[in-house]
Amino acid sequence: MKVYLLSFMFLFAVLLGGCVDYQDASGTVSLQVAITPPSELTGAINLEGISVSASSNGKQITALTDDKGVATFSGLVPEVYDISTSWEITAQQYNVATGRSDQPGGAIISGNQNAYSVFDNSNVTLSTNIISSSLVIGKIYYAGSKDINNRNYLPGRYFEIYNQSASAIDVSGLYIGLVESESTPAYTLDNIREEFADSVVLLKQVFRIPTTAPFYLSSGGSVLITNSAIDHTSNSTFENDLTGADFEAKDASGRTVNNPDISPLSLIYTIYPSISNMNLLQSGPTGIVIFRTQISVENLPKVYKYGTARGSQWLVLPKRYIIDGVDVVRNKTTGATLADKRLSADIDGGIIHLNTTTGYTGEVLVRKVLRRENGRILLQDTNNSSNDFQTSTTIKIRNYEE
């Protein structure tokens, strides 16, 4: 009996040695990011000391480049990272590097690499571009809120276009495009690459600031555009008094209260037969682009959903006319996904979304303040909404700081 018992004890000891080896658990890795300057910068340019960031799950870590323009991240958690960089160069540096003087305020150089999988020690080359936008989309309020009766309240939504430049800009004739926003993309970026060589954006609605008279936007000023230019503050603390809005998308059906004193936006195109104002989805996606062109936008091509020949048709806008775009996607319980991107990286290198999955939280997407210059605010524009935008429930209209 003792033999049997001892055998059992021995077997158990062997089992206790463990079937699991914890030593092969994943460990940290390193990432080296080499910056390549824009092709326009043919002259000498210093790439040392530039901040490169790697972001994942809302957390961001940064590293500085060495004299070769290489930033090294050590002790990195294996993850899927959005890698980006941006830095400013002065007008003089721009002149030295390009031989041109068309950027009197200097320029921003920016580069993005989204969803880069870092599983082992890795090296990546980050190409960059010169970003020079005078007009940017500064703020988008599409979430709506709950009113004092805890009911959904959507009429107070708006967005703003901000003038970054040092001089006033006539924004009359500027087009506003609302990007296609089906629950599954009508065209994925791969489909656009396949059929249009990555050269277009699909729009569901297009509006235009009237050309009947110039509308000068002062330096550091905002154009406020809304569906309902009334005072919404009595309905919810998240809402604003929009009676001072610059333009209003009129609701032909009369369901939304409009302000006859506010200039109407011109409706150029809509896929919705019964919706004449801006169809901003409270949970997203709600991408917006602003563009200028001399061609007849109404006559631009239209397409059905990829692979179909019936149903709604989206307007196909060549990207080269776009001044600025923001890729607003829907947040999900599994996290916002790049699979929902509608805008290619050269328009918006990232994505932005609400903290909620459903809207009605009073959240507004606000472009971050870069700095103050000569009394006006310069907003951050690295061509990457993931870095450039933040959410807020307290920032009000025409303000960009808490």
Added chain:
Amino acid sequence: MKSKLLIIVLLSHSVVLWSNTPRQNILDLGNYMFFDAVRLWKNTNNAAGLSLDSLVHLGQSAINFGHRGGNFYKVQEGTRQNQFSFVSDQYQPVGKKLYGYGKFEFETGRIQERAWSDVFRSYNTNPYFTGSAIPGRYDYQNILLTASLATLPMGNFRYGMKVNYLLGDLSRLRDPRTRSNLLEYQLIPSVVYSLGENSPHHIGLNGYYKRRKEKIPNITTVQTDPSMQYYFMSGMENALGVASGFNGYNREWVDHRFGAELAYSYRIPHYYMLTTIGLEWGEESVYGTYKYEPGKYYGYRYHLHSQHRIFSSGNKIHQLDFQAQMQQDYADEYRQELTVSADPLTGYNSYHYHTILTLKKRYQVQTFETSAHYRLNITDQTSSRIDSYLGMKTTFVWMQNKYLLHTSYRKHNFMNVMLEAGKFLLNNRLKIDGHGLYHRALSTSQHLADNTTDYATQVLIPDLDYYGAHYWNGRMNISLQLPVTWKKHSSMIYITTFADYLRASTRQHSHRVGISLGLLH
């Protein structure tokens, strides 16, 4: 509630004291305790050994009410609990060649002020569960069925089969309202080989497959608060809170496990011994919408159980049990990407998550528990029943939860020393038994890579006080049993009340009270 229980107890006591019915020779709690002590194979998964233990026809049925309260509890346990259950089991020969055991258990209850876990298992288990930070009321209902069948000896072999079946329902009664459905079943074929017709040596072997599926198909809300957060856990303090995260939510946990157990039994008239070692391994998949997987959980369990019964001096049974079990689990964490593809012919969209990154063994669970239990049972000289007992048990437990990149961990080990005793009084009408236990937290340590997360501040850090506390615990059971005859069939009914009190070094306490009404048959 407590006053009503007291009235019931006093009334039942007075009925017994006034009764002049002579006690008949029918099985009672003492007999049940005796057969419980000497039947060793029932404490294993090997059903074939049941016919080695005993072929007695015995069972009991009872309804139980219980209440738990106090302020010494972990965050995910809830503050109070009321429970009702009905249990019935029976050992009996089946035909001429089989011996069987069956058990049915139904329990229902309500847990108050529970938070941060909407699933059945919250500790030392799969880290990919979900929950709300808002304390709420939970109702649960579980049904457990167990059936075992063993053959009488067929040559030197005995064969057996055991089936376990568990249905569970856990519902949260406050926004966000989850409802978790559980189904678990286990099939355990077994065999016992005797080394000769009258040999004292027996070798047993069983294997099993266990499948467990828990599912929360959706979450409903009565209020419409879009800012209400729902949390998705991934190990230690890592819990992602998503506003309105309950919208479009669905998740299921599917666990497949295999196991094997080897047993050796030595049985002579004055000494019974049964030692088993076992191994279990399996993996649990977690699925969300479109089969999204946050990760996969792997588990290994090992156990050793050695039981000894020494019969001496005609009326003493020395009961000695050693147990050791070890758990080694880990979770691989995934990073997945959603691809949407449209079929140009049908226009249908296909959604598919594929894994682009795997973080191996990012979450690890290790536990070890060992115990030694000695009990001296004094039996009735004239029948197979236990009249009184005295015992002692020591337990040592070590556990560790760890999350890598960046490293967070909690380590905890403790020891329990328990003294127990029980005796039948008043012509075996009254049984009083109980235990006193001292729990000593030997060491508790916790390091969190980020101690500012909601899960860290509201669960892990408060629970550390619980793990680090020493406490005293005492429990007393009082049972009254009396014979009843119905249609010429005699049985024994009993009423048991119990009270359990725990006092911790943190000046917190918890208590449990309950009452059972049962029938032996």
